[in-house]
Amino acid sequence: MLDSIRACEGDHWDTWLASTCPALLVHGTRSQALTQAVADAMTARRPGTAYAPLDGDHFVPFTDPEGFHEAVGKFLAALSAAAL
Numbered sequence: 593m594l595d596s597i598r599a600c601e602g603d604h605w606d607t608w609l610a611s612t613c614p615a616l617l618v619h620g621t622r623s624q625a626l627t628q629a630v631a632d633a634m635t636a637r638r639p640g641t642a643y644a645p646l647d648g649d650h651f652v653p654f655t656d657p658e659g660f661h662e663a664v665g666k667f668l669a670a671l672s673a674a675a676l
Contacts, residue, residue, distance in 0.1 A: 600625075605637075614640045616667040618660060623650035642667050 615638065619631045635643045644663035646652045653660045 608634060609638055614671055616642045616644060618644045618652060618663055620648040620650050620652040621645050622648060625650040
């Protein structure tokens with residue numbers, strides 16, 4: 593667990609900006625780990641990033657699984673429609 597915490601520290605912008613594939617940022621709007629300002633910067637700085645705000649903390653896949661499932665489903669459906 594401590595190794596995981598340490599891996600989250602630091603600047604990860606190079607990694608986030610390195611890919612050009614479509615991405616979905618699912619953001620728990622009450623997350624203490626990912627502020628709204630950083631989430632906004634992530635979507636603004638990386639083209640092709642969709643944003644899905646969900647009411648919850650940083651662990652929204654577990655605290656709001658239905659909302660998470662719906663957000664991912666919409667994102668994938670939009671990708672599929674764009675590919676046609």
